[in-house]
Amino acid sequence: MRPEFGHGSSSATDRRLNALLRHLSSSSSPMDSRDSISASPTSGFQNDSVFSHVVRGPEDPILGVTVAYNKDPSPNKLNLGVGAYRTEEGKPLVLNVVRKAEQQLVNDRSRIKEYLPIVGLAEFNKLSAKLIFGADSPAIRENRITTVQCLSGTGSLRVGAEFLAKHYHQRTIYIPLPTWGNHTKVFNLAGLSVKSYRYYDPATRGLNFQGLLEDLGSAPSGAIVLLHACAHNPTGVDPTLDQWERIRQLMRSKGLLPFFDSAYQGFASGSLDADAQSVRMFVADGGECLAAQSYAKNMGLYGERVGALSIVCKTADVASRVESQLKLVIRPMYSNPPIHGASIVAAILRDRNLYNEWTIELKAMADRIISMRHQLSDALRARSTPGDWSHIIKQIGMFTFTGLNSKQVAFMTKEYHIYMTSDGRISMAGLSSKTVPHLADAIHAAVTRVV
Numbered sequence: 001m002r003p004e005f006g007h008g009s010s011s012a013t014d015r016r017l018n019a020l021l022r023h024l025s026s027s028s029s030p031m032d033s034r035d036s037i038s039a040s041p042t043s044g045f046q047n048d049s050v051f052s053h054v055v056r057g058p059e060d061p062i063l064g065v066t067v068a069y070n071k072d073p074s075p076n077k078l079n080l081g082v083g084a085y086r087t088e089e090g091k092p093l094v095l096n097v098v099r100k101a102e103q104q105l106v107n108d109r110s111r112i113k114e115y116l117p118i119v120g121l122a123e124f125n126k127l128s129a130k131l132i133f134g135a136d137s138p139a140i141r142e143n144r145i146t147t148v149q150c151l152s153g154t155g156s157l158r159v160g161a162e163f164l165a166k167h168y169h170q171r172t173i174y175i176p177l178p179t180w181g182n183h184t185k186v187f188n189l190a191g192l193s194v195k196s197y198r199y200y201d202p203a204t205r206g207l208n209f210q211g212l213l214e215d216l217g218s219a220p221s222g223a224i225v226l227l228h229a230c231a232h233n234p235t236g237v238d239p240t241l242d243q244w245e246r247i248r249q250l251m252r253s254k255g256l257l258p259f260f261d262s263a264y265q266g267f268a269s270g271s272l273d274a275d276a277q278s279v280r281m282f283v284a285d286g287g288e289c290l291a292a293q294s295y296a297k298n299m300g301l302y303g304e305r306v307g308a309l310s311i312v313c314k315t316a317d318v319a320s321r322v323e324s325q326l327k328l329v330i331r332p333m334y335s336n337p338p339i340h341g342a343s344i345v346a347a348i349l350r351d352r353n354l355y356n357e358w359t360i361e362l363k364a365m366a367d368r369i370i371s372m373r374h375q376l377s378d379a380l381r382a383r384s385t386p387g388d389w390s391h392i393i394k395q396i397g398m399f400t401f402t403g404l405n406s407k408q409v410a411f412m413t414k415e416y417h418i419y420m421t422s423d424g425r426i427s428m429a430g431l432s433s434k435t436v437p438h439l440a441d442a443i444h445a446a447v448t449r450v451v
Ligand code: PLA
Pocket: 062, 063, 081, 082, 083, 084, 151, 152, 153, 154, 155, 180, 182, 228, 233, 261, 263, 294, 295, 296, 302, 307
């Protein structure tokens, strides 16, 4: 028996559902799948799902930490897993300037909810390029950059990677070791082959600059290289400007293609311009590159999923052809991006007062994170916790890469209800003056009792 929705009603919805069912039953399985989706209550309906072979997948190593945290009934629990800013009271923060921009949007009765173009809100794209490349960027003036609105940083990386997999002659991308856990998956699924270059030196808890130069030096000519624009995740270790310059020279001499991931502009130093220096150095030399921007952290727009992908090209003509191909990547993936978040960003970036207010709020977030570094470092010193903890202050951005091993992390979660990723990364933005002592007690116990 073929299931019929609506008991013979001939509404358009019912007709569509029945057409869908007919389609599924004629194409889904080599067996006679019509029987297997029968709605008859006597036919073992519950036992023969076409998905019965599906095995449970693992939780995400970062977002799964929040899932575990949510299940913990302890009143002292602390989530330092995902990089999400919290106030001194431990609460998520909606920036004042975002509230103001949203109010403007709501009050504006001329606003409509039509689809955006495939590439998103034009004004948002223009202002996003200005934000990362600088208002006086020659590449912007010469129209050599195409910028498309995407679904936050992740979506921008994915669209860029899909474009490269289709249109770039080298399909290998080098990512730093370690890097944000999602990079490998995003690039692999887009069809790129992923290799790594040395980045972090656990002995010094700093940059392995020699290893980085050697690995990029032996990468095949033309290979793509993923670079964290600032506030490297998870290590909190960035190259100095001199080191960036050496990296730039090496990459340009070998024709390596830079793909910047800029998820923390303004969060490393508190200055939007300072945090974009690495990207601007690579654009200033006239060469080509890609940049994925996220407004999740610096505007606190996490769930609005607002970001942008820019591709800097040699000429305006190439840039416009590249954009035509980006549209062909985006249209079948999600058609066009959402309007609300991009409208908030555009409202803030276009208005001098709102923009200034934003930079002040952003600096306050960055400063609070830096103050947490000092408080945690002082608390460990007060406890005479064994080991050198100076990296807590030296590292920058949202995270401290503590050096705690996965056993110590598991111990802290079990005994102290402190949640963090198993690589020992803690989100400093999730700490407050009130919770620092609890974390310091936990770290002290972990390093003295668990090896
Ligand atoms: N790139 C890097 C380096 C990131 O750290 C993150 C987010 C993104 C891109 C993507 O962010 P977006 O898509 O939300 O704009 N990293 C977080 C969250 C903050 C996550 O894993 O999704 C983290 O905790 O590492």
